[in-house]
Amino acid sequence: MKKLLLVMLFGALIFANVVQAAPFQNGDFETGDFTGWSGDLISTGTVDPDLDSHFSLVNVPGQTFQNSANVTNDNIDWIVTLYQDFTLDSLLGPGYTMDITFWIQWSPTDSTWDMLSATLSDTGYTNTVDLLSGVSDTDLLNGTWVTQDITSFAQTWGGQDVELAFTVTDWDWITPDSFTIDNISFNQHAPAAPVPEPATVLLLGSGLCGLAFTRKRKRD
Numbered sequence: 244m245k246k247l248l249l250v251m252l253f254g255a256l257i258f259a260n261v262v263q264a265a266p267f268q269n270g271d272f273e274t275g276d277f278t279g280w281s282g283d284l285i286s287t288g289t290v291d292p293d294l295d296s297h298f299s300l301v302n303v304p305g306q307t308f309q310n311s312a313n314v315t316n317d318n319i320d321w322i323v324t325l326y327q328d329f330t331l332d333s334l335l336g337p338g339y340t341m342d343i344t345f346w347i348q349w350s351p352t353d354s355t356w357d358m359l360s361a362t363l364s365d366t367g368y369t370n371t372v373d374l375l376s377g378v379s380d381t382d383l384l385n386g387t388w389v390t391q392d393i394t395s396f397a398q399t400w401g402g403q404d405v406e407l408a409f410t411v412t413d414w415d416w417i418t419p420d421s422f423t424i425d426n427i428s429f430n431q432h433a434p435a436a437p438v439p440e441p442a443t444v445l446l447l448g449s450g451l452c453g454l455a456f457t458r459k460r461k462r463d
């Protein structure tokens with residue numbers, strides 16, 4: 244009986260290890276909390292962002308959206324990450340593309356030394372997409388919408404567990420630095436309808452001309 248219990252327990256543990264993460268959730272924080280998200284602090288380790296003071300929900304002045312996530316570091320936890328592990332959707336079919344869109348604003352104390360990163364990785368970190376690639380510091384300081392194509396990442400990692408992470412790092416040791424993030428969504432786009440080849444259009448056009456010419460001649 245004890246043996247059976249042990250086997251059942253072992254089986255349950257194995258099952259717990261292979262269970263997949265949920266699809267991406269709460270990218271707009273409209274649950275009013277950090278449901279689906281985790282926090283990581285350099286000194287403390289993994290924390291529940293709902294229970295830790297480095298994470299809060301704010302309303303950004305001048306924006307129509309509400310409930311944005313604000314993440315702040317300090318002299319003890321000078322690297323702070325907000326992340327979500329989830330199962331990335333597979334591409335819906337050949338030719339489909341996928342992008343990620345979000346709104347982000349960075350408030351560093353020193354934009355030369357402080358650092359902000361946004362990444363999408365597989366859970367083994369063999370592939371990492373820099374989601375702030377091509378985004379200027381000026382835009383980040385003002386607050387900006389970002390859209391990045393992640394089609395090639397999705398071709399490899401669609402249907403598998405991945406990690407989306409936003410990290411604020413204090414390199415100048417003068418705190419606090421923070422960022423605000425909201426409206427994170429993954430979007431798929433169907434391939435564009437096939438456009439007729441120029442040769443086909445020309446052929447069709449000349450055919451119609453020919454038809455018009457024929458009719459005219461008949462009337463004559």
Ligand SMILES: [Ca+2]
Pocket residue numbers: 271272273308309310311425426
């Ligand atoms: Ca929101």
Ligand SMILES: [Ca+2]
Pocket residue numbers: 351352353357413414415416417418419420
């Ligand atoms: Ca700083």
